[in-house]
Amino acid sequence: MLLKKILVFVFTCFVTIGFSQKSPKKEIKKATYISKAVYVKDISPLKGKDLIKGKPRKGNINPRRTDGNKIVPGKGSKGPDPLVKRQKSSQGLRVSKAISLTFEANTSTFSPSDPTGAVGPNHYVSAKNFEFAIHDRAGVEVMASVSLENLFPGESLGDPIVFYDSFADRFVVTQFSNTPNGFLVAVCKGSDPVNDGWFTYRFNTGSFPDYTKFSIWSDGYYVTANKDQNSLQNDEVVFVIERDKMLKGDENAKMVGFPLPGARIGGFYSPASFNAIGNTLPPDGDARIIYYQDDAWQGVTEDALKLWTINVDWVNLAESTIAESEELTVSGGDISAFDTTFDGGSFGNLPQPGSGQDIDVLQGAVMYATNYRRFCDYNAVVLNFAVDIDDRQDSDNVSGIRWYELRQNGDGQPWTVYQEGTYTSTDGKSAWCGSMAMDIFGNIGMGYSTIGTTANLATEDSFVSIRYTGRLVDDPLGTMTFPEETIAIGTGINNTNQNRYGDYAQLTVDPVDDQTFWHIAEYFQDIDDNARNVVGVFKIAPDVASDVGVIRVENPVDAVLTTEETITVTIKNFGSSVQTDIPVSYSINGGAPVNELFAGPLNPGKTASFSFAATADLTAERTYNITAETNTTTDITPENDCATTDVKNLFANDVGVTALISPLTEGQFSSEEEIIITIFNYGGSAQSNIPVSYSINGGETISEVFTGTLASLESVSYTFTQGADLLQFGEYSFEIGTVLSGDEDATNNNITTTVVNALCAPTSDCAQFGDGITSFKLANVTNSPIGCNTGYEDFTGDFTIELEQSIEYTLTVQSGFADDNGAERFSVWIDFNDNNTFEASEIIFDNVIISEIDTDLGFNFTLDDEAAPGNHLFRIRAGDTNTNSGAPLSDPCGSMQFGSTHDYTVNIVNESTGPDPDTTTELIVVSEPENQFVITKTDTNAADEERIYVFNISGQIVASNLLKKDGNGTFTYELDMSYAKSGIYFVRLGSSKRNIAGFAVR
Incomplete structure (x- = not known):
């Protein structure tokens, strides 16, 4: 290998890794994370309360930019977007559809404001970072913008999502949290967000779940997050929470987490889960996650849309799976090439007028929401993301919106591309930050943002503005045919937070007519507090006289079914004229239809319940598929005439277990561990005196009896009176079960699950008041500043503290909270005997007072010559002893409300084998064959993270x-320049101009 140090200038270093790999075989993985709600809080109705006002959040809005996808310079699709020409030829094919309503939802002192909102039958609920508001359907404030703390007591971190679950008639509001890391979900108790109260849930996720997006599916609320970058193939980044229980306020609502196997993503990412809208939920399971892959990214060979399938088993969560499913590629002829890379993967992209900093195009994100709708002959989903449409090879200042409609010919069938397009704004403006959905007829509406380019910065269209367009279901494929219409025109640049924008917008469909679109997005005015969230309401569907359909099969429901079951459906009139004598039919499991007549009348926009006179015998099978539809001969859109449902014919006597609630899947357990299980009544009859049991690692079976009464299709938690000894670290295989006398289905009686006893990692709140260690310095290790996540941090793989026997050292610590009365204290342990337990004899500092806030304080200690040489676990723990009942006095694992716990590796050496000296090197570029480069910089005093740039x-x-x-202390970056043009390039690490390195590509 030839070492070349080329042009070492004064600048800081910057690095990028590149390599290619073949697409792996499709993987299936089981759930990697199983838990339950930490709590559910009962929030009383908002009306009449003295509500907490919003307080703008200080510091970073969110860490969305922690990293961009790894770009290989010169690699990937370039040149004109292949779909732009088709769009330009069809733009304005339809007559303009004027907006029907606009109103400002709220204002903001900074960007991104994270606008989100959803329309319900009587309200529009919107939110931004740290606040939410409620309007009526005329845009009039019902509740002025107030703090999210009114729904989530004590928390208003933000990045909220609002959605309306039309299948349950409930609003849902969410936000993320870092005290500890997780997300919060507030579910309205009824249809009225002002008067009905809320159930608020917390779910913990381990590491921080940035950029969470929520979707509705039949078997849960699905959540995607920009979490665990660079390890998302193994760490859970998709979650499903138990929707049915959350709607009831059940404290036992569970959560299951999954990785994305086979994902080729190297930085910031925002995949999407399909979000069901309309009147009919999909069947349980077969939920999809989708993300795009750009061939400019490292490890990606061609542009593609990649899908995963999730099947949740709420009975035995450990058997839930995620699998790679469809991969729609350019080479397969599924999609056209696209270029989603702007400015090498950095986040300042689209020029603002005048001296404004380039604004974020939101690359790396499938825009919210990916809306799914069921039609009679197919299922459809629409999605979009930003693409570079600048024709110049050396510029990417103009954005368009690549959008897709995927279709599925039937439940369980593969998804394919039905149409694709690249939408471009008029007059050369950039279009981005789109949100789109289908109405009941299959027409598509899309709201989006625009900004002028360098060619038209003098026009009124220069500033960020909010627009909309759309297409009718029978328009030429791949085109938005309605001319660009305006929701709001901006008059200023983003002067609140440099280049941040969005981070998203949201378009929802009105549940009243299932045709009108409500879109919320961010723009700027030429004033100080200039970020504005505006709502625009529009409809593109033409008025039709005759269009009716069955929107739901209401009865029968899961039960012990009989020979004479009544079939009841709900019919809706989507048209503009009164309908009478409507032909209606139903069929069972695809059999011969039963035809009857609903006399009506049914007024426009109204629904009616209809029960068939002909009953059905539903006793022979365990599951029945019931399809019902209208058959009006003058119906304009037959695709929306039908609805389907699956109904279970229950056994009378059928009880089983669904989960091991305690102990958790991983923790540090005791010799008297409490065993808690969930029992579920699958049958149609209530049950009492249910025998339950558990055994561990095939040992003795512990049998007891649940003496209460359990109603049909209800669950209950049971705590065994006899606990278990789980003190030793390792895996424990539990078999839990029921033995109901006369049980008619033994398949659900028992489940096996494994828990792991591992080192304790206690979490706590280190953010609210700054409790815990914020700076740590000892010997060769400096860790400062230390951010707050869950309150527990594992630094064992990041730092090794070198200590010698019989040498005095000074431990320097700093906390964000302290007082002279000793409220903040810390303790330190070294696990000398390596048994993963911190014993009293291993305490180095015991309950030492931290007397000053944000001040380095030094504490001396010496290891005696008997201290065991070698690597050991080092734990430091600090907290507010006034609220923590003495912790961290002598308890290395106890729960703390306020504080932090950090682990390091310590290497104890004797005098003859002293620690290695610190080293600092210049920025070094090593050239390898085929224009591969390895860039390194060692600096133990540098920050833990630095951004690298290639110019x-x-x-x-x-x-x-x-x-x-x-x-x-070394930064390493592998840079693939095999696709780049020949020439001289430069790298820089960080923002300082002290080190720069240049190199040649030949």
Whole structure:
């Protein structure tokens, strides 16, 4: 290998890794995370309360930019977007559809404001970072914008999502949290968000779940998050929470988490889960997650849309799976090539007028929401993301919106591309930050943002503005045919937070007519507090006289079915004329239809219940598929005439277990661990005196009896009186079960699950008041500043503290909260005997007072010459002893309300084998064959993370990524320049101009 140190200038280093790999075989993985709601809080109705006002959040809005996808310079699709020409030829094919209503939902002192909102039958609920508001359907405030703390006591971190679950007639509001890391979900108790009260849930996720997006599916609320970058193939980044229980306020609502197997993503990402809208839920399971892959990214060979299938088993969550399913590619002829890379992966992209900083195009995100709708002959989903449509090879200042409609010919069938398009705004403006949905007829509406380019910065269209367009179901495929219409025109640049924008917008469909679109997005006015969230209401569907359909099969429901079951459906008139004598039919499991007549009348926009006179015998099978539809000969859109449902014919006597609630799947357990299970009555009859049991690792079976009464299709938690000894670290295989006398289905009686006893990692609140260690310095290790996540941090792989026997050292610590009365204290342990238990004899500092806030305080200690040499676990723990009942006095694992716990590795050496000296090197570029480069910089005093940039000789960024320092203080970046043009390039690490390195590509 030839070492070349080329042009070491004064600048800081910047690095990017590149390599290629073949697509792996499709993987199936089981759930990697199983838990339940930490709590559910009963929030009383908002009306009449003295509500908490919103307080703008300080510091970073959110860490969305922690890293961009790894870009290989010169690689990927370039040149004109292949779909732009078709769009331009069809733009304005339809007559303009004027907006029907606009109103401002709220204002903001900074961007991104994260606008989100959804329309219900009587209200529009919107939210932004730290606040939410409620309007009536005329846009009039019912409740002025107030703090999210009114729904989530004590928490208003933000990044909210609002959605309306039309299948349950409930609003849902969410936000993320870092005290500890997780997300919060507030479910309205009824249809009225002002008067009905809320159930508020917390779910913990381990690491921080940035950029959470929520979707509705039949078997749960699905959540995607920009979490665990660079390890999302193994760490859970998709979650499903138990929708049915949350709607009831059940404290036992469970959550299951999944990785994305086979994902080829190297930085920020925002995949999407399909979000069901309309009148009919999909069947349980077969839920899809979708994300795009750009061939400019490292490890991606061609542009593609990649889908995963999730099947949740709420009975035995450990058997829930995620699997790679469809991959729709350019080479397969499924999709056209696209370019989603702007400015080498960095986040300042679209020029603002005048001196404004380039604004974020939101690359790496499938825009919210990916809306799914069922029709009689197919299922459909629409999605979009930003693409570079600048014709110039050396510029990417103009954005368009690549959008898709995927279709599925039937439940359980593969998804394919029905149509694709690239939408471009008029007059050369950029279009981005789109949100789209289908109405009941299959027409598509899309709201989006626009901004002028360098060619038209003098026009009124220069500033960020909000627009909409759409297409009718029978328009030419791949085109938005309605001319661009305006919701709001901006008059100023983003002067609140540099280049941040969005981070998203949201378009929802009105549940009243299932035709009108409500879109919320962010724009700016030429004033100080200039970020504005505006709502625009529009409809593109033409008025039709005759269009009716069955929207739901209401009865029968899961039960012990009989030989004479009544079939009841709900019919809706989507048209503009009164309908009478409507032919209606139903069929069972695809059999011969039963035809009858609903006399009516049914007025426009109204629904009616209809029960068939002909009953059905539903006793022979365990499951029945019932399809009902209207058959009006003058119906304009037969695709929306039908609804279907699956109904279970229950056994009378059928009880089983669904989950091991305690102990958790991983923790540090005791010799008297409490065993709690969930029992579920699958049958149609109430049951009492239910025998239950558990055994561990095939040992003795512990049998007891639940003496209460359990109603049909209800669950209950049972705590065994006899606990278990789980003190030893390792895996424990539990078999839990029921043995109901006369049980008619033994398949659900028992489940097996494994729990792991591992080192305790206690979480706590380190953010609200700054409790815990914020800076740590000892010997060769400096860890500062230390951010707050869950309150527990594992630094064992990042830092090794080198200590010698019989040498005095000074431990320097700092806390964000302290007082002279000793409220904040810390303790330190070293696990000298390596048994993963911190014993009293291993305490180095015991309950030492931290007397000053944000001040480095030094504490001396010496290890005696009997201290065991080698690597050991080092734990430091600090907290508010006034609220923590003495912790961390002598308890290394106890729960703390306020504080933090950190683990390090310590290497104890004797005098003859002292620690390695610190080293600092210059920025070094090593050239390898085929234009591969390895860039390194060692600096133990540098920050833990630095951003690396690769520039061409003109100063254009061709790649950008975030680097983390390893345990030796070294930054390393592997850069693939095999696709780049020949020439001179430069790298820079960080923002300082002290080090820069140049290199040649030949």
